[in-house]
Amino acid sequence: MPETNLENITTSTGRPLRHEEVVVNVGPQHPATHGVLRLEVVLDGEIVVDVIPHIGYLHRCFEKHAESMNNYQQVVPYVDRMDYCAAMNMDFGYVLAVEKLLGITVPERVEYIRVIMAELQRIASHLIAAGTYGLDIGAWTPFLYMFRERERILDLFEMTCGARLLYNYMWVGGVSHDLPPGFIDKAKDFCSYFRPKVKEYNDLLSYNDIFIRRTANVGVLPADVAIAYGCSGPVLRGSGVDFDIRRDDPYSIYNRFEWQPQIGRGEMGTTGDCWDRYMVRIREMEQSINIVEQALNQIPDGDVFSAIPKRIRPNPGEVYVRTESARGELGFYIVSDGSGSPYRVKGRSPCFSNLSVIPEISRGCMVADLIAIAGSLDIVLGEVDR
Amino acid sequence: MTFQEISDKLKENFKDSILEVKIVSPADSSVKVTSNNWRDIARFLRDDPSLKFDYLMCLSGVDYGKGVLGTVYNIYSMTHKHRVNIKIEVNSDNPEIPTVSDIWPTANWHEREVYDMFGIKFIGHPDLRRILMPDDWEGHPLRKDYQVAEFYRGIKVQY
Numbered sequence: 035m036p037e038t039n040l041e042n043i044t045t046s047t048g049r050p051l052r053h054e055e056v057v058v059n060v061g062p063q064h065p066a067t068h069g070v071l072r073l074e075v076v077l078d079g080e081i082v083v084d085v086i087p088h089i090g091y092l093h094r095c096f097e098k099h100a101e102s103m104n105n106y107q108q109v110v111p112y113v114d115r116m117d118y119c120a121a122m123n124m125d126f127g128y129v130l131a132v133e134k135l136l137g138i139t140v141p142e143r144v145e146y147i148r149v150i151m152a153e154l155q156r157i158a159s160h161l162i163a164a165g166t167y168g169l170d171i172g173a174w175t176p177f178l179y180m181f182r183e184r185e186r187i188l189d190l191f192e193m194t195c196g197a198r199l200l201y202n203y204m205w206v207g208g209v210s211h212d213l214p215p216g217f218i219d220k221a222k223d224f225c226s227y228f229r230p231k232v233k234e235y236n237d238l239l240s241y242n243d244i245f246i247r248r249t250a251n252v253g254v255l256p257a258d259v260a261i262a263y264g265c266s267g268p269v270l271r272g273s274g275v276d277f278d279i280r281r282d283d284p285y286s287i288y289n290r291f292e293w294q295p296q297i298g299r300g301e302m303g304t305t306g307d308c309w310d311r312y313m314v315r316i317r318e319m320e321q322s323i324n325i326v327e328q329a330l331n332q333i334p335d336g337d338v339f340s341a342i343p344k345r346i347r348p349n350p351g352e353v354y355v356r357t358e359s360a361r362g363e364l365g366f367y368i369v370s371d372g373s374g375s376p377y378r379v380k381g382r383s384p385c386f387s388n389l390s391v392i393p394e395i396s397r398g399c400m401v402a403d404l405i406a407i408a409g410s411l412d413i414v415l416g417e418v419d420r
Numbered sequence: 421m422t423f424q425e426i427s428d429k430l431k432e433n434f435k436d437s438i439l440e441v442k443i444v445s446p447a448d449s450s451v452k453v454t455s456n457n458w459r460d461i462a463r464f465l466r467d468d469p470s471l472k473f474d475y476l477m478c479l480s481g482v483d484y485g486k487g488v489l490g491t492v493y494n495i496y497s498m499t500h501k502h503r504v505n506i507k508i509e510v511n512s513d514n515p516e517i518p519t520v521s522d523i524w525p526t527a528n529w530h531e532r533e534v535y536d537m538f539g540i541k542f543i544g545h546p547d548l549r550r551i552l553m554p555d556d557w558e559g560h561p562l563r564k565d566y567q568v569a570e571f572y573r574g575i576k577v578q579y
Contacts, residue, residue, distance in 0.1 A: 090552040097537070098561055261474050261498055264526030277498060353448055354478060354494045354505065367480045367492065378562075380480035382494075390529040419552060 055083055058401070062091050066170050066405045069415030073392075073408070080400050085393045089386075092419040100379035106132050106346045107206055109379065114200040116381060117417040119162050122155035122191075123359035124417075125204035130285055131355035131366035132206045135348040143336040144208050145287045150221065150329045151191070151203065153322040157228070158187040159360035160268075160315040160322075163412040167312055168239050170409035171248050176239040183231055186224055193217060206346060208339030218330055225327050232320055240316055249312060250303035253395045253407035257306065263394065264387035267362025268318065269411055272298040272311030279358040291328045293321045308410035315412070345374050361385055361412060383417040421470065421502050423449045429471065434461055450492070450505035455517045458508060462520045465495060465504070472499040476520075479530035481538040483564045487512045489538055493520075510540065512563070519545040537562035 043051045058075045061067040070091035076084040096116060100109045113128040114121040126148055133140065165180035188198045193214050195203040203210050239245055255265070260273040270277060278295035280288040296317040298310025348370040356365040362384030369378040388411050396404050421429075427441045430451060437457040443449045453461055465473040478494040493506040508517055519542040521528040531542040532551040539560035542548060550557065558569050568577050 090550075090554070093552040095561065101562075262525045264476055264524070275498070282501065351444065351448070352492075354492075356477060363477065365478045365494070367478055367494065369482060378480070378482050380478065382478040382480075386529065387526050390526060394525075 053079065060404070062088075066408060067415075068166065068409070068413055071389075071408075071413065071415055071418070073404070075401065075404065077401060080402075082396050082399050082401055082404055085396045085404065087389060087392055089389070089415070089418050092415045094420065096381060096420040097379055100376055102375070104375045106348075106374075106376060109376065110205060111200070111202045113381075114202055115416060116383065116420055117159075117359065117361065117364075117385075117414045118199060119414050120155050120159040120360040121200050122151045122203065123159070123357070123364065125201065126152050126286075127355065127357040127359060127364040128366055129204045129206050130357060131353055131368050132346070132348070134353045134355050135351060135368055135370055136206070136342070136346060138207065138340060138342060140208055140340050141337045142334050143212075144338055144340070146329050146333040147209055147213060147338065148204055149286060149288065149291075150326055150333070151194075151209075153325045153329075154187050154190060154221070156322045156360045157319045158184045160319050161187075163268075163315055163360075164235065164239070164312060167409045167412070168245070170405055171245060173239055173242070173245060176235060179231070179234060179238065183228060186227070190217065190221055190224065193220070205339075207342040208337070212338045218333070221326065221330055225323050225330070228323055229320070232316065235316060240313060246302050246309060248403075248406055249308035249410065252308045252403045253399065253410060254304045255306040255311075255391065255395050259391065259394060260306070263391040265362070265391055266384050266387065267358065267360070268311055268314040269362060269388045269391075271296060272314045272410075273306035274298050274300070274310075279356055279363060283356065285355070285357055288325075290332070291325045293324045296321060308406050311410045311412075347372060347374050356382070359384060361414065361417070362388060381417075381420055383420060385411075385413040385415075385418045389413050389418055421500065422446070423502075423504065426471065426502065426504050427451050429468075430461065430464075433464060437461060447503065448505065450507050452507045452509065455508050455510055459518045459520065459523070461506070462523045465506075466523055470500075472497045473504065474498055474524075476524035476526050476530070477503075479527055479534065481534035481540060481562065483512075483538060483562065484509070485564055489515045489540055489563075491517060491534060491540065495524075515540040516543050517541075518543050521545055536560070539563065 055076050055078050058077055060073040062070040062072045072088040074086040096112055099112050103109050113124045116124050161180040161184045165177040168176040192198050195201050195211055255273045257273045257275050260270050274297050276297050296314045298305050302309045350372040352369045354367045356363050365382030367380040371377040396407050431438050437454045440452040465471050473495040475496040475498050477496050480492045482490045488509050489512045490509040496503045534540050535548055536550040536553050559566050
């Protein structure tokens with residue numbers, strides 16, 4: 035971190051230069067805050083002295099809404115709107131939690147469909163993350179390249195359930211529609227189309243000299259700090275912690291596939307810098323393609339909905355179920371009192387914890403690096419504020 | 421360690437502070453503790469070499485009704501890959517729980533959220549402000565007896 039001793043700076047006539055701290059608001063409306071986030075930044079010249087994040091601008095009372103629903107199924111559309119860039123992952127976490135509360139299992143085919151959707155969604159979400167990260171730093175073209183591929187994933191979702199952003203696709207006990215005819219072939223086509231694209235991103239952005247200089251050694255998040263602040267997902271793995279819930283606390287059928295969690299190794303600088311966090315996402319996309327391909331080859335025929343009553347009444351009890359969403363550990367803590375509506379639903383959003391680390395890693399950096407750091411955390415405010 | 425071993429170890433060290441051990445399934449079993457000794461228990465959970473609970477996954481507030489509020493801590497160990505759930509219950513008239521934001525820094529924002537939504541005061545918290553609702557909001561929305569005010573700064577709240 036740069037140390038500047040401002041006390042000794044004088045003009046050529048020997049007069050000491052006056053300096054004082056200023057407060058600059060980044061956001062709530064600012065293209066680099068990825069939503070309505072306000073960063074109250076205390077600056078000494080161009081050096082960040084402190085960052086105070088202000089959140090809550092997008093608070094839509096998700097938890098209060100969930101309590102007032104008269105059916106567990108009705109919460110799913112609200113869950114979609116938490117992380118609108120990875121709605122399938124959100125649905126997945128919630129329905130798994132309710133299914134665990136009910137103690138039911140779902141048909142084999144449903145498990146495969148869910149994994150395929152969740153991994154495609156992870157790719158789509160990482161494409162947004164990496165694309166807009168390039169945009170934050172001043173690279174316009176990679177954003178367009180990545181959105182081109184994302185469109186093809188959204189086409190697959192659209193042919194499955196009709197929606198392109200908020201799907202309401204995974205329901206408690208199953209999924210809303212079976213895969214349409216031709217989906218498997220189209221998804222396989224996408225996999226083979228997508229693999230070479232990753233090299234394109236690397237050539238264009240990842241190993242671009244300017245990009246590396248903007249991100250390497252910037253915003254270094256040491257592994258112990260990441261764990262203490264409850265960071266998860268690519269932010270945690272970027273710091274070199276080999277932890278992925280899909281492997282270490284497996285849910286659904288993730289233990290059937292062969293893939294490797296990706297971690298940051300400090301290739302361009304220090305382990306846990308912005309480049310590592312970015313690169314973990316790029317590499318995870320390839321791993322997700324591996325999972326999707328295996329799942330497409332193994333998917334069995336069968337029902338897409340298990341026989342459960344229309345109005346679910348779980349026994350009194352509570353569960354905390356966590357899944358690996360595109361941004362990290364998505365947990366749902368649900369308390370049931372035996373009635374038809376949830377007594378308490380708490381969404382533990384990964385971005386909430388990931389964002390809370392920003393003051394810790396930004397102190398002492400330049401103000402332009404703050405933008406690089408905020409982008410590398412890949413926050414979605416819909417999920418931070420719920 | 422299994423949940424049984426973890427709860428036995430806690431009982432051994434904090435006999436008077438353990439109110440209830442509830443065994444359901446490995447992931448959802450919980451230990452209910454008293455609030456006055458909570459910081460010592462938390463530090464023990466984090467620092468004991470055989471426990472090493474270094475990762476606070478989730479901290480939720482719950483309104484159990486009948487004047488009882490509670491917090492639930494879902495804690496995980498990255499080293500030993502085991503987990504435990506700790507529960508604390510307090511009276512809703514004057515709900516106070518010692519903070520653990522210096523033990524697990526992630527608790528800082530989570531405690532602010534619980535304070536915002538339930539009005540539980542975390543004693544010793546360095547920056548206990550509302551986090552999701554506006555600073556001048558009245559009441560704590562996730563309490564079961566919460567009544568929303570008719571107007572907020574001249575804006576009609578309910579439609």
